[in-house]
Amino acid sequence: MADVIFIGLSLSSILLLIALGLTIIYGAMGVINMAHGELVMIGAYTAVMTGIYLGFNLIAALPVAFLVAGGIGFLMERAVIRHLYGRLLDTLLATWGIAIILKQAIRLEFGLSFLDIHIDGLGTGLQNVAIPAFLNQPWSIGGIEVQSYRTFIILLTVFLALVTWFLMYRTSYGIQVRAIMRNADMAAACGIDVKKVSSLTFAYGSGLAGVAGVMMAGFKTVSPDMGSSLVVDGFLVVVVGGVGSLLGSVASAGFLGQVNGIFATYSNDILARAVVFGVVILIIMWRPQGLFSFKGR
Amino acid sequence: MHAFVADRRRLEFLAYALFIAGVLAMPLFIDAFWLNRIAKYLVYGMLGLAIALSWGYAGILNLGQGLFFGFGAYMAAMSLKLQSYTSLQQGSDKPIPDFMLWNAEPNAPTDLCCINEGSFLWLPFQAQWFGMAMAILAPTLIAYLVGSAIFRLRISGVYVAIITLALVLLTRLLIIDAQPVTNGFNGLTDLGWLTIGGFEFDPYMTQTYYLVAAGMVVVLLATRLLVATRAGLILQSTRDDPNRARYLGYNVAAYQVFFFTVSAAIAGFAGMLYVIAAEFASPTFMDLTFSISMVVWAAVGGRASLLGACIGAILINTIEASVSESEMLQEGWKLIIGFLFVLVVLFMPRGLAGLVNDMLDRIEAMLKPGAARPPATTKTAAATAAEKPGE
Amino acid sequence: MASAKGKALTIDGLTVDFGGFKAVDGFSMIVGDGELRVLLGANGAGKTTLMDLISGKTRSTDGSVHLYDLNITNQEEYRIARAGVGRKFQIPSIFRELTVEQNLIVAGTREPSVFRNLTFGINREGRRRLEDVVELTRLGDVLDRPAGELSHGETQWLELGMLVSQGARVILLDEPTAGMTQVETQKTAELINRMKGDHTILVVEHDMAFVREIASTITVMHLGKLLAEGSMAEIESNQAVRDAYLGSGGIH
Numbered sequence: 001m002a003d004v005i006f007i008g009l010s011l012s013s014i015l016l017l018i019a020l021g022l023t024i025i026y027g028a029m030g031v032i033n034m035a036h037g038e039l040v041m042i043g044a045y046t047a048v049m050t051g052i053y054l055g056f057n058l059i060a061a062l063p064v065a066f067l068v069a070g071g072i073g074f075l076m077e078r079a080v081i082r083h084l085y086g087r088l089l090d091t092l093l094a095t096w097g098i099a100i101i102l103k104q105a106i107r108l109e110f111g112l113s114f115l116d117i118h119i120d121g122l123g124t125g126l127q128n129v130a131i132p133a134f135l136n137q138p139w140s141i142g143g144i145e146v147q148s149y150r151t152f153i154i155l156l157t158v159f160l161a162l163v164t165w166f167l168m169y170r171t172s173y174g175i176q177v178r179a180i181m182r183n184a185d186m187a188a189a190c191g192i193d194v195k196k197v198s199s200l201t202f203a204y205g206s207g208l209a210g211v212a213g214v215m216m217a218g219f220k221t222v223s224p225d226m227g228s229s230l231v232v233d234g235f236l237v238v239v240v241g242g243v244g245s246l247l248g249s250v251a252s253a254g255f256l257g258q259v260n261g262i263f264a265t266y267s268n269d270i271l272a273r274a275v276v277f278g279v280v281i282l283i284i285m286w287r288p289q290g291l292f293s294f295k296g297r
Numbered sequence: 298m299h300a301f302v303a304d305r306r307r308l309e310f311l312a313y314a315l316f317i318a319g320v321l322a323m324p325l326f327i328d329a330f331w332l333n334r335i336a337k338y339l340v341y342g343m344l345g346l347a348i349a350l351s352w353g354y355a356g357i358l359n360l361g362q363g364l365f366f367g368f369g370a371y372m373a374a375m376s377l378k379l380q381s382y383t384s385l386q387q388g389s390d391k392p393i394p395d396f397m398l399w400n401a402e403p404n405a406p407t408d409l410c411c412i413n414e415g416s417f418l419w420l421p422f423q424a425q426w427f428g429m430a431m432a433i434l435a436p437t438l439i440a441y442l443v444g445s446a447i448f449r450l451r452i453s454g455v456y457v458a459i460i461t462l463a464l465v466l467l468t469r470l471l472i473i474d475a476q477p478v479t480n481g482f483n484g485l486t487d488l489g490w491l492t493i494g495g496f497e498f499d500p501y502m503t504q505t506y507y508l509v510a511a512g513m514v515v516v517l518l519a520t521r522l523l524v525a526t527r528a529g530l531i532l533q534s535t536r537d538d539p540n541r542a543r544y545l546g547y548n549v550a551a552y553q554v555f556f557f558t559v560s561a562a563i564a565g566f567a568g569m570l571y572v573i574a575a576e577f578a579s580p581t582f583m584d585l586t587f588s589i590s591m592v593v594w595a596a597v598g599g600r601a602s603l604l605g606a607c608i609g610a611i612l613i614n615t616i617e618a619s620v621s622e623s624e625m626l627q628e629g630w631k632l633i634i635g636f637l638f639v640l641v642v643l644f645m646p647r648g649l650a651g652l653v654n655d656m657l658d659r660i661e662a663m664l665k666p667g668a669a670r671p672p673a674t675t676k677t678a679a680a681t682a683a684e685k686p687g688e
Numbered sequence: 689m690a691s692a693k694g695k696a697l698t699i700d701g702l703t704v705d706f707g708g709f710k711a712v713d714g715f716s717m718i719v720g721d722g723e724l725r726v727l728l729g730a731n732g733a734g735k736t737t738l739m740d741l742i743s744g745k746t747r748s749t750d751g752s753v754h755l756y757d758l759n760i761t762n763q764e765e766y767r768i769a770r771a772g773v774g775r776k777f778q779i780p781s782i783f784r785e786l787t788v789e790q791n792l793i794v795a796g797t798r799e800p801s802v803f804r805n806l807t808f809g810i811n812r813e814g815r816r817r818l819e820d821v822v823e824l825t826r827l828g829d830v831l832d833r834p835a836g837e838l839s840h841g842e843t844q845w846l847e848l849g850m851l852v853s854q855g856a857r858v859i860l861l862d863e864p865t866a867g868m869t870q871v872e873t874q875k876t877a878e879l880i881n882r883m884k885g886d887h888t889i890l891v892v893e894h895d896m897a898f899v900r901e902i903a904s905t906i907t908v909m910h911l912g913k914l915l916a917e918g919s920m921a922e923i924e925s926n927q928a929v930r931d932a933y934l935g936s937g938g939i940h
Binding site for chain 1: 358446447450452454455458459460462463466467470471473474585586589592593596625628629631632634635636637638639642643646
């Protein structure tokens with residue numbers, strides 16, 4: 001049983017890692033960022049590229065990926081998202097377009113493929129990233145053997161969730177973000193630079209996606225198409241948890257990860273995922289505002 | 298003012314006539330290979346139109362339209378699979394899908410009823426009409442049930458999008474998992490041809506093209522008439538302001554369910570025609586990408602215009618096919634689609650159809666100054682329409 | 689007067705409890721057929737909540753609402769509307785993308801079923817009614833315009849016109865002159881006066897000049913309860929009303 005719970009915990013941590021950035025972006029800004037999965041993919045490619053050209057291992061790639069994905073997110077917000085606030089479904093569609101662009105940028109090696117120049121690590125092919133040796137041995141706690149890489153992901157997720165919580169609830173920046181979440185017009189009237197805070201929030205959420213990507217690279221083959229299914233997982237976590245609720249996302253990632261883990265153990269991975277979708281549909285129909293939405297209205 | 302409206306009606310009529318004439322004249326200009334391709338894109342046109350009906354007219358963004366297309370396709374494909382020579386070469390007098398035999402237990406009876414646990418589900422599909430009827434009925438029924446559940450709970454906007462999306466992905470997984478009955482990832486291939494009264498519809502024949510084209514034209518015209526009925530008008534009113542409609546005495550959910558179901562039935566019919574032309578059904582029909590692509594086509598063509606969305610779908614796919622000779626070009630085209638889509642959402646929320654409308658407004662304003670209203674005001678109406686579903 | 693012509697709207701002991709807070713508390717009122725009744729009260733007196741309860745937007749926890757002899761308590765909104773209650777919101781709500789004429793057609797269908805609406809246009813009877821409403825609201829010049837392009841005043845008149853088209857026997861109006869210019873308010877008062885008699889009208893309004901223009905009987909609410917009922921003169925001299933409004937210096 002303990003090993004099943006550990007598998008669930010490991011799945012939960014990955015879900016949360018992907019969803020963390022989305023929670024903030026969707027919650028704070030009402031933007032459904034369909035390109036979030038592609039930002040994860042960019043993070044994974046950052047791990048590939050820094051490994052090839054700079055000899056970085058996965059852990060060294062983490063801050064780089066945070067900056068790269070965060071930078072792309074910042075540009076996205078400035079160029080496109082900014083013009084679509086308040087148009088929820090339109091942000092969904094526009095970011096889908098951005099997702100295609102990001103995917104094609106990697107596939108076409110930033111367009112250099114047209115000139116027949118090829119960059120090692122990019123293109124349509126699959127890439128693999130090695131896990132650093134010290135994270136590669138299994139170790140055992142309480143009689144069960146666990147992978148140290150999975151454990152590392154869990155710890156990193158906990159760490160990032162705490163950092164995010166601290167940023168949102170213990171800094172003046174966080175107060176501004178939460179003010180914008182509740183009422184952007186009022187926040188602006190109170191002298192908050194809504195545009196600046198929005199850009200930074202979007203960049204931070206995107207940066208988290210980049211970090212998630214590096215960790216994904218350690219146990220999944222990296223390819224330009226890896227992002228599409230991730231964004232769905234991320235969204236289900238966010239919606240089930242309740243829009244804009246950090247605690248809700250943690251709880252819902254924990255719950256969905258365990259559901260997935262338990263069903264995967266007793267049937268197979270495909271059915272387990274199907275069950276997760278089914279559970280999510282029922283939860284949304286029962287409580288569209290999510291399990292942990294803030295009160296009001 | 299009345300003359301203005303009448304002129305615009307005449308122009309719309311002309312646009313429909315030209316489009317339909319173009320579709321019907323297609324076989325004069327292109328070879329069998331391209332005719333088959335265009336037939337598939339006409340099917341995509343129906344999908345764009347189905348999206349425009351639910352999104353543009355009802356304000357319901359369905360991100361899981363692939364569910365209904367896929368169901369239509371699978372139902373039709375099951376019948377055609379049993380017609381295939383690959384199903385008849387098994388020494389049994391009853392056809393059995395080849396993949397069932399390949400994967401059968403060593404001592405399983407060679408009979409469709411019980412070669413595996415789920416194979417009996419295929420029995421009624423021995424009658425071709427059953428598969429074709431189910432291709433429309435199954436999506437209709439599913440949409441009715443799903444729609445009733447969603448809309449009676451007054452779920453709207455992005456939650457409908459997420460539920461429909463989760464539903465199509467869920468179904469896709471179930472189909473893949475039910476490998477013995479559905480052939481899983483591989484889908485249903487090596488299908489036989491649709492046969493009506495002894496006539497076999499070879500996908501590369503002009504007759505098959507006309508079968509698909511006629512289906513598309515009928516659906517296009519019927520849908521156009523449907524939205525012009527009072528029910529269509531009431532539907533649009535529920536999109537603009539569901540509460541107002543409610544306080545006028547309309548059961549908003551009933552209207553949403555009805556049109557959601559019609560949209561699904563069109564998608565199911567499209568799935569059936571697609572299988573007839575393309576000769577396969579696959580779980581990729583239920584991929585996230587495919588369902589969102591339909592929305593992209595409709596958005597580029599014009600979400601609030603049935604004809605626009607239809608043309609948008611056909612155009613995008615035809616261009617994509619013409620660049621498919623080179624892999625580089627194809628990848629490049631996808632990149633362009635990405636940019637195009639962002640630009641359309643940002644600057645042209647009403648798509649190509651809206652662009653044409655604005656141009657007509659401008660021409661009108663030039664021809665008879667004072668008679669036409671300034672195009673700027675119609676633009677604000679469109680912008681608010683674009684914002685509406687997100688609230 | 690009310691008893692002679694029959695009771696259009698009978699509210700009996702109506703209560704809604706929002707987790708301990710009773711926004712409307714044992715409220716009773718009878719509005720006679722064809723009467724125009726004004727509902728007064730300070731902010732938070734429960735006027736809009738009362739309209740929500742009558743029209744089915746909010747479910748009551750106790751008491752009943754009858755439309756003539758029909759019990760409409762806690763029915764679904766569209767059923768209450770079909771029974772003959774029309775409602776105008778404080779924020780004008782019309783179908784912005786449809787033309788003015790289409791708005792009126794939607795309102796005047798008199799047929800709720802999807803399937804029976806699968807035909808085109810409206811019949812002669814419907815056309816005649818539509819022309820009457822256009823005449824009443826004086827929207828003839830803008831029939832082909834999308835409703836989203838109308839001015840604030842025109843939007844309000846369109847919404848009133850839709851309630852008439854709908855065939856509502858009892859019409860609930862929530863601050864029909866909010867945000868209007870002097871001229872628009874005047875025209876609205878005329879319009880409501882012309883609707884009076886054919887329809888039973890219940891109006892929430894703060895603009896006292898406007899109330900004098902239209903009112904016959906006034907009901908005053910305070911903290912969810914009935915405070916007073918009577919003519920303008922009676923209300924102005926009522927001690928309970930004066931006490932309740934003492935802080936704001938009475939009603940003017």
